[in-house]
Amino acid sequence: MRPDDPQLKRLEPPKLNLLEQTYLPQILGGLAVTGRHILQSALGKTFTVEYPREQTLRSPNYRGVHRLNKDEQGRVKCVACMLCATACPAHCIDIVGATAPDDWPDREKYPESFVIDELRCIYCGMCEEACPVDAIELTSLYDITGFSREEMIFDKAKLLSVYDVTKDAEPMRTAPLTPPDQPQPKAHEYATAIEAPPGTSQP
Amino acid sequence: MTTIDLLGTFLKILIVVGISQGVVAYLILVERKIAAWAQDRIGPNRAGLELLDRPGFRRLAPLLRPLIGLGLLHPIADGVKMFVKEDVVPGYVNRPLYLLAPVLAITMATIAFAVVPFGPVGATGANFLGFGDVQFQIAPGIDIGILYVFAIGSLAVYGVILAGYSSNNKYSFLGAMRSSAQLISYELPLGLSILGIILICRSLDLNAIIHWQDRHVWGILVQPLGFLLFLISAFAETNRLPFDLPESEQELVGGFHTEYSALKFGMFFLGEYLHVITASFLITILFLGGWDIPFLTDQAQTGWFWALVKVFALLLKVGLLIILIMWVRWTLPRFRYDQLMDLAWKRMIPLALLNLVATATIVQLVRG
Incomplete structure (x- = not known):
């Protein structure tokens, strides 16, 4: 729009009267606002929490430290397919696969070693999406610390222990959307369910 | 001016200077508390929290905890800090x-x-x-x-x-x-x-x-x-x-x-x-x-x-x-x-x- 456009509407700042020119009413208004906040907070209505003792709830899809899930028999669920390591944009996952023991009939391989460098990780969650057996998941733990870089490289035992710590608060997201014996939704039905905004879905 | 007057004046100087400097320490606490409240925060309430774990202080805990919660030990910690810093x-x-x-x-x-x-x-x-x-x-x-x-x-x-x-x-x-x-x-x-x-x-x-x-x-x-x-x-x-x-x-x-x-x-x-x-x-x-x-x-x-x-x-x-x-x-x-x-x-x-x-x-x- 050009400056001399006839449609351009020019707005003048409102003229202040004598009282407003002293700015005293505005200052009193400001004092009222801060005074209200001071009184409210003094009576205990604050918006901060005392962090280590109290913690706020993270959203359920918060992407924190990884865990390696275990199946019902307590075995690691991972089948060492390398999909997460391939998907990882930060190349922070290092898996050494090995032939599964003979008494594990449901899979051919398992991870002999599974190492994640938590300092390299960018917490994007793509490993979680890539995993075909829901073995790797991101938890809502975020306050991990260490005295050295080596300490922040989590091996299989540590990742499995994260599962033990968090499994009660955050159950595994492995329940299938539809039980296998019922008719599976078609691909186009998936698409409409995703595209339709909440509350407007067709019957 | 008699000796008594002089002594009284000295006493008053001691009281006024002592109290005003002590009050200043607590004014800083008031300032920090008001700052926190204006920003919907809680404000200083931690100084002395470790004291409660010491054996000698454990019996005093019910007495000390509310004082610590109000931040009343912060000015003392501040003062000590001012004195011992490089x-x-x-x-x-x-x-x-x-x-x-x-x-x-x-x-x-x-x-x-x-x-x-x-x-x-x-x-x-x-x-x-x-x-x-x-x-x-x-x-x-x-x-x-x-x-x-x-x-x-x-x-x-x-x-x-x-x-x-x-x-x-x-x-x-x-x-x-x-x-x-x-x-x-x-x-x-x-x-x-x-x-x-x-x-x-x-x-x-x-x-x-x-x-x-x-x-x-x-x-x-x-x-x-x-x-x-x-x-x-x-x-x-x-x-x-x-x-x-x-x-x-x-x-x-x-x-x-x-x-x-x-x-x-x-x-x-x-x-x-x-x-x-x-x-x-x-x-x-x-x-x-x-x-x-x-x-x-x-x-x-x-x-x-x-x-x-x-x-x-x-x-x-x-x-x-x-x-x-x-x-x-x-x-x-x-x-x-x-x-x-x-x-x-x-x-x-x-x-x-x-x-x-x-x-x-x-x-x-x-x-x-």
């Missing part, structure tokens, strides 16, 4: 002036208390062990008290200027330059705004001004404009927001006290809060009736009970004013330098002169 004196400073500046700042802030009454003065009837009436003022009977306070208040700017000059640092120097310009500019409306109440009360003695307000009405009712001008100038004189340009952290890295550390910095801090206390005392005495409670107190009331009631009333008003000053800090943003100067020279000084002329005319007409 005192760095940079190699490039002008050493004698650098060492003199904080001393000046704190001395000037402290000796202003000499003439400020903190209770009734005169025939108080509050007899102390038969030695005569207690005067709630270190130097009672000074009939130009207000002049003394203003003279000392102006000297306080030397602490700031010398600190900035001797630090040999451009930010410190800029802070000191701003400070000197600001303090000199606001001395004028500060001085002019009280001339009205002095004309009305016909005295420069702070006690006479309180007595006049006790007999008639509070100064704020006869001098509303004078009160407003004095309040605004007092904010500028004490370097408080919205006029804290000399030490604006964002632009000047702290201003004149950038190069000071440990106890020297603490002395500037102490001086600044003592100024706030003095300014609150002056506003209370000049415009809010001093120790006067309307329809309740009278100059003729004597005895310990009334003396303590008056002391309490005065200190309560001073406390509320200090809270107002801290409250304003979280309400108004800092002025720009030219706006600050405009406000002083183009608005407040003409208004103060107008107030003075109008008051003088009315006083002349009323008295005939």
Whole structure:
């Protein structure tokens, strides 16, 4: 729009009267606002929490430290397919696969070693999406610390222990959307369910 | 002056200086709490929490925990920190002036208390062990008290200027330059705004001004404009927001006290809060009736009970004013330098002169 456009509407700042020119009413208004906040907070209505003792709830899809899930028999669920390591944009996952023991009939391989460098990780969650057996998941733990870089490289035992710590608060997201014996939704039905905004879905 | 009088004065000096410096430590806590509350935070409540785990303190835990929750141990920790921190004196400073500046700042802030009454003065009837009436003022009977306070208040700017000059640092120097310009500019409306109440009360003695307000009405009712001008100038004189340009952290890295550390910095801090206390005392005495409670107190009331009631009333008003000053800090943003100067020279000084002329005319007409 050009400056001399006839449609351009020019707005003048409102003229202040004598009282407003002293700015005293505005200052009193400001004092009222801060005074209200001071009184409210003094009576205990604050918006901060005392962090280590109290913690706020993270959203359920918060992407924190990884865990390696275990199946019902307590075995690691991972089948060492390398999909997460391939998907990882930060190349922070290092898996050494090995032939599964003979008494594990449901899979051919398992991870002999599974190492994640938590300092390299960018917490994007793509490993979680890539995993075909829901073995790797991101938890809502975020306050991990260490005295050295080596300490922040989590091996299989540590990742499995994260599962033990968090499994009660955050159950595994492995329940299938539809039980296998019922008719599976078609691909186009998936698409409409995703595209339709909440509350407007067709019957 | 008899020996007893001298001893009494020494005692009063000890009490006033001791209490005011202790109060400053807790004012910093109040400031931090109000800052936190204005921002919907909880504020300091941690200092001393580890003490509860020590074996000796475990039995005291129910007693100590609420005090710690209010942050009451923070000022003590702050004070200890100020004393034991390393005192760095940079190699490039002008050493004698650098060492003199904080001393000046704190001395000037402290000796202003000499003439400020903190209770009734005169025939108080509050007899102390038969030695005569207690005067709630270190130097009672000074009939130009207000002049003394203003003279000392102006000297306080030397602490700031010398600190900035001797630090040999451009930010410190800029802070000191701003400070000197600001303090000199606001001395004028500060001085002019009280001339009205002095004309009305016909005295420069702070006690006479309180007595006049006790007999008639509070100064704020006869001098509303004078009160407003004095309040605004007092904010500028004490370097408080919205006029804290000399030490604006964002632009000047702290201003004149950038190069000071440990106890020297603490002395500037102490001086600044003592100024706030003095300014609150002056506003209370000049415009809010001093120790006067309307329809309740009278100059003729004597005895310990009334003396303590008056002391309490005065200190309560001073406390509320200090809270107002801290409250304003979280309400108004800092002025720009030219706006600050405009406000002083183009608005407040003409208004103060107008107030003075109008008051003088009315006083002349009323008295005939």
